[in-house]
Amino acid sequence: MIQKQYLMIPGPTMVPERVLRVMVREMINHRGPEFIKILKNVTEGVKKCFKTNNDLFIIPSSGTGGMEAAIVNVLSEGDDVLVLNIGAFGARFVKILKAFRANVDEIKFERGKAADVATVEKKLKEKKYKAVFLQHNETSTGVLNDVKSLAAVIKKYDALVVVDSVSGLITADLRTDEWGLDVVVAASQKAFMLPPGLSFVSFSKKAWEYYAKAKMPRFYWDFKSMKDFADKGQNPFTPPVSLYYGMEEAIKILEEQGLENVFESHKKLRDMARTGLKSMGLKLLASDDVASCAVTAVFPPEGVGADELRKKINEKYGVVLAGGQEDLKGKIFRIGHLGFCAETDVMIALDAIKKEI
């Protein structure tokens, strides 16, 4: 029998046929009038998803490239920065910042917990930071941070707010302008329902003030050069044109559905996954009040290896689940329920798990 695949990892996600089809069009001149229109449409569409009027750059990379661009355009070597580390992607911010020789402090929260506002405020009172880095949604633990409250406290201490919403955007509300988020990063392969290869970075007026003083080395990721070209409807370098075709179509789908409805359907999938897993007696890593709308992290039953279970489920049913990362490797498995994911997909994943535990 032909094995059908159910890709239930938290990105790359499944891609709708409508999006796949438009990406097989022929190439066009990336400095010609047709591309100018596409770039404008895609930029405007993504800005609506970010809820921002700030500058927004579309760059040819996975999410980590967007994180690096967010750092090198606002900081200099030796700058004091703080990372709210609630999982593997907080740890990634620390690694990139150290690679560019920022002076990094981190608050490492217990895995499965969100960043606690009072703890963050205490740290901000102790030391002056130029910027604070945090995740909207921490994919490795399935936890959603309260970005609105965290940003409010960070702004009180006049630090730049840099948010990684790579797996959060579109799965849960994020109000870039209303919440005063200076730099926000997202990527194509998550709830945008596209293959990997594009990241999106919004950049506020305050971020541009930081840019004017930032001395970290940058060339390909330089936002001033990107802005100069974007004003002409171009990118500084050859963009992945096919992904832009796909992005235009993905934005159409999101607009047809309406962003608020998309948030609601992600909540529904999250609740369905959590209820189903709990009814099997499985323990979830995150509690209900901080549960991610994009991914659910779960412990296997006592005596069952998480990775062995995933392997069996993949081989028998074609359901692909994600494993644990860093400290949680081999201890948990994760179900992605974001982007082009339907209730039926979650039902199939839950049924496969139920049969094998």
Ligand SMILES: Cc1ncc(COP(=O)(O)O)c(C=O)c1O
């Ligand atoms: C929260 C978060 N940040 C950043 C990334 C960036 O990773 P990548 O470079 O693999 O897209 C990911 C990808 O899984 C993510 O989930």
